[in-house]
Amino acid sequence: MPKFYVGDTPLLRVDAGSDISDASVYRILYWKPDGASGYFVGSLSGTQLIEYQITDVTILDEKGAWKFASFIALANGLMYTGETFEQQIFKRGR
Numbered sequence: 001m002p003k004f005y006v007g008d009t010p011l012l013r014v015d016a017g018s019d020i021s022d023a024s025v026y027r028i029l030y031w032k033p034d035g036a037s038g039y040f041v042g043s044l045s046g047t048q049l050i051e052y053q054i055t056d057v058t059i060l061d062e063k064g065a066w067k068f069a070s071f072i073a074l075a076n077g078l079m080y081t082g083e084t085f086e087q088q089i090f091k092r093g094r
Contacts, residue, residue: 005092007057012040014070016082019047025073026050029081033064033089039071063091 004010014028026042028050040052050070054060066089070082 003090004060004087005090006060006063007092008060008089009054009057010060012042012052012054012068013045014042014050014068014082016048016050016070016072020044020050020070020072021047022074023072024075025071025079027071028052029069029071031067031084033062033066060089063089065089 002010012028020026021044023044026044027039028042029037029039031037040054042050042052045051050072060066065086067084067086069084071079073079
C-alpha cells in the first residue's frame with residue numbers, strides 16, 4: 001500500500017471484491033482518527049473498483065489510522081458496504 005501524508009491528494013481506489021457494475025451509487029466511506037466520518041462520491045473503474053481523486057489538500061487533514069470501506073446502492077434500493085480497511089496517514093517532517 002502506498003504511504004500517504006497529511007495534505008496529499010492521492011487517487012483513492014477501493015476494491016469491492018466482486019462485480020459491482022450494476023450499482024447506481026458508488027461511495028468510499030471514511031472514518032478519521034478523531035471519529036469524524038463521511039464519504040466521497042466515487043466512480044466505477046473496471047467492474048469492481050471504486051475510485052475518487054482527492055483534489056483538495058485539506059481533506060487528508062489528520063495523521064493517524066484512517067478507515068475506509070466501499071459502499072454501493074442498487075437501483076432496487078438494496079445497499080451494501082464492503083469490508084473496512086485501515087490506511088495510516090503520516091505527518092510530514094520530523
